[in-house]
Amino acid sequence: MAAAGGAAPGGEGGEADIGPSSVEAAFQVAQSLMELFQTRQHDALIQHLPEAVIDRLLERKASRQREQAGLPITALQQPDETGQSLSFEELLALAQPPDLELDSYSARGVLLAVPRSATVLSSLRLAPTLFRQRYEVTTQSGEEMVLTFELQLEEALEPKYRGLQLVHKWFLKAIKGEPACPGELPLKPEPRWGPETIVQAQLAALQRGDAAGVFCFASPRNQQVTGPLERFEAMLQMPQYRPLLHHESADLLRCVHMKPDVAIVIVGVRSNIPTGEPGVTQRVVYSWTVRLQGQAASGGCADCWMTDSVSPISQNLFTA
Structure with missing residues (x-):
């Protein structure tokens, strides 16, 4: 495991400003976060969330505990001591995008396993209270991605002799990712590609x-069921899959990890199949199940994300 490298951003020829509101302070927070991920100290990450977010999460935790205990709704407004601590697992279960945004890339890159390597790419202060730190990350399976840590500058209370003092601190707001080569689509499975890119590569092939x-x-298990190729070609002509062939457009709507090695990718596809009504097109939503093949997988599939199944989950018509 390689530690995140690079020096803190700062000017040349003089001592950098390292005040709590500075870019240098934000960079150090991002570095601390990456080190916590690399050492699996997930519970320590909670200290890098704003107090207001922690309060909301504790409120949700206490509410769920009271609901499970069968207490009346009015009792939900009375928090108790059982909900006053928070683990990282609980944070992931309770957090919503306004609190903390973690996408599927961040799950694979730093949450579900220790990254194989993480290298500093760039630091950028987008606004007085918004900072982004980018890392090039390689996962244990060999997937290559870029993760962006987004930090927000907010007020916080800190202990001071005989009281509290108001300070400004950088807090974690989001971790988002993208492929290391976002404009490129693979022609065959390779470990460096994640499930989202595999789905995009299949969609591009379906469109043509x-x-x-x-x-x-x-995946090998998929090919055993749908193969050989001639049978697979015939299957694509079936009514549930026909909208995928030569489709007009497709959008990746969501990607979630059911397990560390299983991703569900939801795709919205606009079909070019005539509906019989002028100006009306068909939109079908599909669910892709993509699985990380094990290191013992044969046929050059080891450590590659490959598709296990594709299923339609909804269909409707709308005006183009």
Whole structure:
């Protein structure tokens, strides 16, 4: 495991400003966060969330505990001592995007496993209270990505002799990711590509009607069921899959990890199949199940994300 590298941003030829509101202070917070991920000290990450966020999460925790205990709704307004501590697992279960935004890349890059390596790329202060730190990260399976840590400058209370003092501190707001080469799509499975990119590669092949280009990203267990290629081509002509062929457009709506090695990618596809009504097109939402193949997988599939299954989950018509 390689530690995050790079020096704190600052001017040349003089001592950098390292006050609590400075870019240097924000960089140090980002570095501390990455070190906590690399050493699996997840519970310590909670100290880098604003007090208001912690209060909201504790409120939700206490409410859930009271609901599970069968207490009346009016009792939900009375927090008790059982909800006054918070673990990292509880944080992930309770947090919502306004509190803390963690996407599927951050899950694979730093949350579910220690990154194999993390290298500082760039630091940028977008506004007086907003800072972004970018890292190039390689996961244990070999996936290559860029993670952006977004920090927010907020007021906080700190102990002071015989009281409290108001200070400004940088807090974690979001961790978002993208492929290391966002404009590139793979032609075959490789460890450096994540599940979102695998789905995008299959969608591109479906749009051009390239069944072989889709089939090569199907997992070995998938190919055993849907193969050989001739059978797979015929399957794509079935009513539930026909909207995928030569589709007009497709959007990745969401990606979530059910397990560390299983991702569910929700895709909205606008079909080019005529509906019989002028100006009306068909939109189908599909669920892709993408699985990380183990190190013992054969056929060059080891440590590659590959598709286990694709299923339609909704369909509707709308005016173009």
